[in-house]
Amino acid sequence: MAKETVKKHSEFEELVENPDALADRFAGSEDFVKKNKTTLIGIFVAIAAVVVGAFLYYNYRSTQNQEAQEAMFQAVYHFEADSMSKALNGDGQYDGMLKIADEYSGTEAGNLANFYAGVALLKEGKFAEAQARLEKFDSDDYLLQARAYSLVGDALSEQGKNNEAAAQYVKAADHNANEFFSPQYLLKAGIAYEASNDYKAAAEVYNRIVENYAAAAEVNDAKKYKARAESLAGTAN
Structure with missing residues (x-):
């Protein structure tokens, strides 16, 4: 271990004190880049694709969540008015909690729609369906x-x-x-x-x-x- 440390220290001193040695090191790196140019470009492209993909997915989810919240507004109104059928299934113009929960699953609003749907189904006496919806809520x-x-x-x-x-x-x-x-x-x-x-x-x-x-x-x-x-x-x- 001591010999290895001394060797690394000597290499460091050589690079600091000898500009030619430093140039040689960079020259070696340049050769490596030239030889592996295609592979390196592929790696950089893959990393960029992951970053861009994550950004697009985040924006997609944010948009989906916004749409779900807007869709829920009327359904919550029906729920609070104790109109469980319209809250669950929609009123012909606006979607109900069941569709919102399924269509926007994975969003915060879709998740909350499962909770509302579970409560509404309980009130309608549909106990197994209520259980299934409430168990999806997290x-x-x-x-x-x-x-x-x-x-x-x-x-x-x-x-x-x-x-x-x-x-x-x-x-x-x-x-x-x-x-x-x-x-x-x-x-x-x-x-x-x-x-x-x-x-x-x-x-x-x-x-x-x-x-x-x-x-x-x-x-x-x-x-x-x-x-x-x-x-x-x-x-x-």
């Missing part, structure tokens, strides 16, 4: 994402899949857990576990509310439901 907003998990739980519960629903409610509660929403989701989880006769699991999630969210509005219900679940769990055993 957000960095931890409150909205937790809400989506809880709504998936609602869709599963309506399909009689109570254990799966409970798991979704727990997932919602644990997604950036907080004192405002986590107790609500845990309470729903406990009720779902009870609906599937898993009283032990129900008692455990009720207990989480009592121990971790003592100031929550749900704590009194959690205490009552916990006692009931524990009693039923003992009977089952």
Whole structure:
């Protein structure tokens, strides 16, 4: 290692102190460029193509997102007016959430359209379709994402899949857990576990509310439901 370091140091001194040696090095590089001109041009062209392609894709996505947001304006209006059919399928002039979500998938607006569509489908009693739409939704907003998990739980519960629903409610509660929403989701989880006769699991999630969210509005219900679940769990055993 020491010999190699000395060698490199000597080479450096030679290049600094001997202009001819430096010129020779550059001459060698020039020869390399001449010999490999075609290959180097191909590499530079490929790099340029990647950069230009990335730029064009970004602009395309930005344009798509803008178009999707504009398309959503009327659909959101129908949603807020509680006209779920028009919100989902459009009104003949403007597209609905379903088409927007599919046509602009991969954009922020298209992603949000899946959330709206999931809620609207839940209200229309189309629970499996609602579940599918809500499961496509993915957000960095931890409150909205937790809400989506809880709504998936609602869709599963309506399909009689109570254990799966409970798991979704727990997932919602644990997604950036907080004192405002986590107790609500845990309470729903406990009720779902009870609906599937898993009283032990129900008692455990009720207990989480009592121990971790003592100031929550749900704590009194959690205490009552916990006692009931524990009693039923003992009977089952």
